Amino acid sequence: MSEPDGEHLGPYRLLSPLGSGGFGEVHLALDPEGRTVAVKVLHPHVAADASALTRLEREVETMRLVEGPYVAEVLDASMSGERPYLVTRYVQGRPLSVVPVPVTDLRRLAKGLAQALTAIHDAGVVHRDLKPANVMMAEGEPVVIDFGIASALDSLSVTASGAVVGTPGYLAPEVLEGQETGAPADVFSFAATLAYAATGRQPYGTGPLSAIAYRVVHHEPDLEGVPAWLEPLLRECLLRDPAARPTAAQICARLGVDTPSRGRHGVRGLSGTARRPTPSAMGAAGPAGPEPFPGALGPEPGAFLEAGGPSGGLGGVFAGGRRVEPTQGHADLHDLSTREWRPGRPTTDEARARHREKIRRRWVIGSGIFVALLAAAARTPLPEASLLLLASYSLIVVGDAAVALLSRGLFRIRRMVTDLSSVAGVVALWLVLSTLFSPFTLALFAGTALVVGVVFLLNA
Structure with missing residues (x-):
């Protein structure tokens, strides 16, 4: 049976x-x-x-x-x-x-x-x-x-x-x-x-x-x-x-x-x-x-x-x-939600969408911090490379925001706000870091962040 x-x-x-x-x-x-x-x-x-x-x-x-x-x-x-x-x-x-x-x-x-x-x-x-x-x-x-x-x-x-x-x-x-x-x-x-x-x-x-x-x-x-x-x-x-x-x-x-x-x-x-x-x-x-x-x-x-x-x-x-x-x-x-459903609790599809949005948001913010470190470290010795890093990141994230605007996803507004805020935050962080720290110190910071990120990915 x-x-x-x-x-x-x-x-x-x-x-x-x-x-x-x-x-x-x-x-x-x-x-x-x-x-x-x-x-x-x-x-x-x-x-x-x-x-x-x-x-x-x-x-x-x-x-x-x-x-x-x-x-x-x-x-x-x-x-x-x-x-x-x-x-x-x-x-x-x-x-x-x-x-x-x-x-x-x-x-x-x-x-x-x-x-x-x-x-x-x-x-x-x-x-x-x-x-x-x-x-x-x-x-x-x-x-x-x-x-x-x-x-x-x-x-x-x-x-x-x-x-x-x-x-x-x-x-x-x-x-x-x-x-x-x-x-x-x-x-x-x-x-x-x-x-x-x-x-x-x-x-x-x-x-x-x-x-x-x-x-x-x-x-x-x-x-x-x-x-x-x-x-x-x-x-x-x-x-x-x-x-x-x-x-x-x-x-x-x-x-x-x-x-x-x-x-x-x-x-x-x-x-x-x-x-x-x-x-x-x-x-x-x-x-x-x-x-x-x-x-x-x-x-x-x-x-x-x-x-x-x-x-x-x-x-x-x-x-x-x-x-x-x-x-x-x-x-x-193991990937199914088996918790008791109550009013206000998301369905399985909504829970998966929230999880995907959380991961995407972490990537946008994490990669933005790393780009800001690299761009700040390169601002004095390689100003063109510094601007290229900032421009590339901004174009990719703004493009993602445009895709969110045209989609009908559950979190499109939140996605657009996150993307645009990340671009503004990366530029601001780049200016602050390049002003307060030397290129060598920033390079060390960027290398440490890279190692931590790789370890995190391997553990995940």
């Missing part, structure tokens, strides 16, 4: 696989404007299930209403064709399941998760698989991924017969017992996730999946080490009776944060073909499908990219906290 690097799915260019979960394969991709997104291509056995696909299409309509800084929004979707897919915001960071725990800023994490859960529930969506692997830590802020996918695809034809979609230890007792579930189940998972972040331990221990599930239903959680300000709230959220648990909005109030208001960028309906994501929500996401329990356990889905790899760009690929070797195509991604 892997897509070759550079292939397209709808309007999206698939760059490289990030990982594979129970329901789909996640790709790092570019949207038509060059922004990074995450595209989850559904597995063939999921795409072949008409009822599951219809249910997912209906749920996606609601999932796309969920917006906020602490959720990875669903940006686009196409449930038609041979390869149905979802497009989400790509979040660059690391899952809570692999960051150092206990978390240093636990209050910040708790508030962010509470606001994420409120945004999800206000839209009428139930996550059903909230756990540390589905909480991305991006610059210290939590971002919840994969909301609604588990409940949308929880059908016998998609999962193993009798299986429960989710992760033991973070699933509510009513989910494990096969009862009707809703938002209170997410509150239970929220508390279990925070307990792990606060102590570094799963609140219901480790071991066989059946043993963990038994402890969830019949035992009290282990909250030893949870700060005093948080423990009472977690105990309420982990109550066996769903009706006794607080709501997400009540959790926000208990933590002293405002309930996030529901915002929309307009109706984003499904038409059977992929639609462009709205710019205000575009950027990054790292979705991954939930794992079935206790049926056949596939690869852990929480795939993501670790920033700051050996090359200083994209690092290794992780799946469920386990490092795997980068797949073919990651070596070509």
Whole structure:
């Protein structure tokens, strides 16, 4: 099911696989404007299930209403064709399941998760698989991924017969017992996730999946080490009776944060073909499908990219906290911007244009200083050579300014100002240097500048 690097799915260019979960394969991709997104291509056995696909299409309509800084929004979707897919915001960071725990800023994490859960529930969506692997830590802020996918695809034809979609230890007792579930189940998972972040331990221990599930239903959680300000709230959220648990909005109030208001960028309906994501929500996401329990356990889905790899760009690929070797195509991604897109942040083409303009500006200024040194050194012994150097530099730079005037580049005005200012600056520097220093001293300066420039180029 892997897509070759550079292939397209709808309007999206698939760059490289990030990982594979129970329901789909996640790709790092570019949207038509060059922004990074995450595209989850559904597995063939999921795409072949008409009822599951219809249910997912209906749920996606609601999932796309969920917006906020602490959720990875669903940006686009196409449930038609041979390869149905979802497009989400790509979040660059690391899952809570692999960051150092206990978390240093636990209050910040708790508030962010509470606001994420409120945004999800206000839209009428139930996550059903909230756990540390589905909480991305991006610059210290939590971002919840994969909301609604588990409940949308929880059908016998998609999962193993009798299986429960989710992760033991973070699933509510009513989910494990096969009862009707809703938002209170997410509150239970929220508390279990925070307990792990606060102590570094799963609140219901480790071991066989059946043993963990038994402890969830019949035992009290282990909250030893949870700060005093948080423990009472977690105990309420982990109550066996769903009706006794607080709501997400009540959790926000208990933590002293405002309930996030529901915002929309307009109706984003499904038409059977992929639609462009709205710019205000575009950027990054790292979705991954939930794992079935206790049926056949596939690869852990929480795939993501670790920033700051050996090359200083994209690092290794992780799946469920386990490092795997980068797949073919990651070596070509080091020049791509994979930072989350936010309003005001340049697109990939704009970033490249800015980089080219920066390099050009450095060359113009650097070469101008060198020419001024040489021309000043030659002013007394070789006045004609001095004037020739100045004239040649001025003609070249003024010509570049004329080209900028006729072009439609993003930085043509800035380019013209830089060029004309450089010419005036070189002439002024030539006059000052030739007046204050002897030709021999200036020649030494010019030689030193030449050596430094060559060394810099070789290092670059």
